[in-house]
Amino acid sequence: MPRGGPAVTHLSDEEIKADNKPALGRIVRLLAPYRSQMAAVGGVVVLSAVLSSLVPFLTRATFDDALFVEGGPRMDLLGWLVAGMCVLPILSAMLGIVQNWLTSSIGNSAMADLRSDLFAHLQKMELAFFTTTKTGAIQSRLANDVAGVRTVLTDTMTSILQNSVTVIAALISMLVLSWQLTILTVVLMPLFIWLQNKVGKRRQVLARKTQENLSEMTAITEESLSVSGILLSKVFNRGESEVDRYRRANQLQTKLQVEQAMTGRLFFATVQTFFAITPAIIYLVAGFLIQGRFPGADQGITAGTLVAFTTVQARLQMPLMQLMRVALDVQTSLALFRRIFEYLDLEPAIVDRPGARTISPDELRGDVEFRGVFFRYPEARALTGAPRSDRFADGSGKVEAVSTAQADAWTLSDLDLTIPGGTMAAIVGPSGSGKTTATYLVPRFYDVSQGQVLIDGIDVRDITLASLADCVGMVTQEPYLFHGTIGENIAYAKPGASSEEIVQAARDANIHDRIMSFPEGYDTVTGERGYRLSGGEKQRIAIARVLLKNPRILILDEATSALDNETERLVQEALERATHGRTTLAIAHRLSTIHNADVIFGLVDGRLVEHGTHAELLADENGLYARLYREQFSTRTPQATGEGRDGDLRADVSF
Incomplete structure (x- = not known):
């Protein structure tokens, strides 16, 4: 190294x-x-x-x-x-x-x-x-x-x-x-x-x-x-x-x-x-x-x-x-x-526009639209003494701006998506197709290079960052828990939340009974990055946290990958409660989790190549979704599917 x-x-x-x-x-x-x-x-x-x-x-x-x-x-x-x-x-x-x-x-x-x-x-x-x-x-x-x-x-x-x-x-x-x-x-x-x-x-x-x-x-x-x-x-x-x-x-x-x-x-x-x-x-x-x-x-x-x-x-x-x-x-x-x-002296690249408006989750329908979106990752703002990474340096210690294909080519290209409020939309595609990048544009983790991302017809750049954060929630594949109690980690989404609200969020996330099985209950310390808990426990605590926040728009970034069958069932039940009545953007790793999605979008190299329901996309045998579905489910041997001792069916293909 x-x-x-x-x-x-x-x-x-x-x-x-x-x-x-x-x-x-x-x-x-x-x-x-x-x-x-x-x-x-x-x-x-x-x-x-x-x-x-x-x-x-x-x-x-x-x-x-x-x-x-x-x-x-x-x-x-x-x-x-x-x-x-x-x-x-x-x-x-x-x-x-x-x-x-x-x-x-x-x-x-x-x-x-x-x-x-x-x-x-x-x-x-x-x-x-x-x-x-x-x-x-x-x-x-x-x-x-x-x-x-x-x-x-x-x-x-x-x-x-x-x-x-x-x-x-x-x-x-x-x-x-x-x-x-x-x-x-x-x-x-x-x-x-x-x-x-x-x-x-x-x-x-x-x-x-x-x-x-x-x-x-x-x-x-x-x-x-x-x-x-x-x-x-x-x-x-x-x-x-x-x-x-x-x-x-x-x-x-x-x-x-x-x-x-x-x-x-x-x-x-x-x-x-x-x-x-x-x-x-x-x-x-x-x-x-x-x-x-x-x-x-x-x-x-x-x-x-x-x-x-x-x-x-x-x-x-x-x-x-x-x-x-x-x-x-x-x-x-x-x-x-x-x-x-x-x-x-560094000026933040993502700031409120002059005259940006404040919105409330209660007043939103939750319509999300990508209109002619082009995006490439910005160049790194390297500072003296703070090299971007020394793992791939030439040993000189020089700091260079990002000039990789990720920065030079469009990560997303002419992307048009329409997601009506209250519906569940899934995004599938090969690794590196821009799935996560697309979802990061909704809460303005990044700004589009060209085009617009709109919520209820409002450009997200015309919404204050604070109110936009209140309206958009996210559950990631690897949830982050800080070194504190389980109760504190859940309450992080809503400072001042009552014990009853925290418990109800945990119940809805299918984690309350597990928490109460610990000797210290909600006062159980999670450890550094939650390492004292299993992956499924951390995931459900993260879901409880977002449920407590109660956003109008929910982003699920491969939230059920790498879980065993029983844990996946518990997490999936929690996610069904979390997505109910909300606009949901789900990045799908396991296609079995998105059968009931209202619309599925297929991305390849940052471009939209198809969209439709599960049945509609399967009907096109030459389509991206149908091919990925066959690759994931047509062969059920352990060698081809990655089926382990727990009977968990995993794809041989990365999404």
Whole structure:
């Protein structure tokens, strides 16, 4: 099972710079709902910076006015100054606690908003998006990418503000104390800023590669450790290959993490070294200034001034270093934000038209008409780091648009069908003839390429998606049950349904007695994808769910295939109740289930080749339906029919 690597995009410095501006603006807008809280944080930060800037001047006064004065130390003044130097840090610490609470609340709330917005946006995406994008890749952007920007939203904005104010206050204090020594301290700052920018760009690229690889690892986990994936792995004994596949991705992740961690370490080591040796240089230069060796030198530098200056200079180091680190964190996080914004910027292909009307199941006759319908599957909207599939890739990790025969040829071609309300219509044909595709056009899982699909004469594109979903129900060949109780799975169709409604739907679906045979009844947990239940039990729960929904139009996508005779009988009885009084489109796998259909449509290569009742179509011996019927029922040997020990008659032909 060959796998390709994750797609990696390499951006130039110019592209990164151009891409950063709109991203930064959008990040700021994420915090817009919290303006008042941000203003409170700003006030706390400014007040804290002002208090901190007072300490150096108290230090200078302590040396010059209280300790080293004629006649000995002035203890009364020294006491007040020492008290001030003790109180100010306490006040700053209390303000820091308030600040941390505010920033944590703002950041985590903004991150929750981002995660919710992304999830809500993905809910609006069309079915084609999910059929061409790995589930693991989607999960990775929701979990890993959003978690990766936590620091930016929770701490970074406030850190920038706090450290900027602190740096400005420190520089002002240093200028007041000695402008000459201040110039010496900041002379290399432009070089450091330039180096920091270069390091940041490199870390952006590494961050994107890291998240893309993490997305690939999430996809591998989702594919391989799901119940279906584990079954497939065990059936074909591919456990070692799956482990090896994960190990390779994990090793790449380790390499990228180490490289990302080490990028910029030399830069920060250089900056820290500079700040560490600066006090020594300041003492040397101060000696020259005191001696007046420099033109215009200020010979009034006192011991208190020098101690105060070095104190401020030492305090300048930490916020400057933090600002540089924050700048790198922001540049790194921009790569993650862009991955999130890629999804948020995708426009759903299936949306309500302007002026779309709301319909109710109660007001519908349920007439369904296909009028001159042409359809081909849309091209995959491939995104960086979210390859459509790596199972058939060439190993380069490149993501290509769908260009298969399915996309190039018409899946449905000039299709005309008319199904009066309340009737049952069956659709038959060889595998790949477009049966399921045709039914997917009714609830607008896809939109027609040309032509119209109408309900009661209304183009489905002129009906709101929400009300259309209320009017159309579906039971598929492989029903999906989420990990929850049986009652919760049935009630999913109608939030707030009463226990009586749920039980009645289960009775109508021939599953109530079976449910009550479980020790926990309707509180029985179904397990992942319903794996604790049999196929027939899952199918009948799915029928109960659609009965509870009570749609006007019902789609049955091979709902009785692969069931034993007894289970099929129970499901068929449930389906008869489900279809009563409703317009039904049934995709038939077993032709025995559609004898009583009001009309049967035969499709070949997306074209309608015949239609009529069961008797009418059988009368045409050269017709599609008659041929398929003979192939399925004329030979009754186990080899030809697939008849098993349970006496179940299965066709040798796929429909």
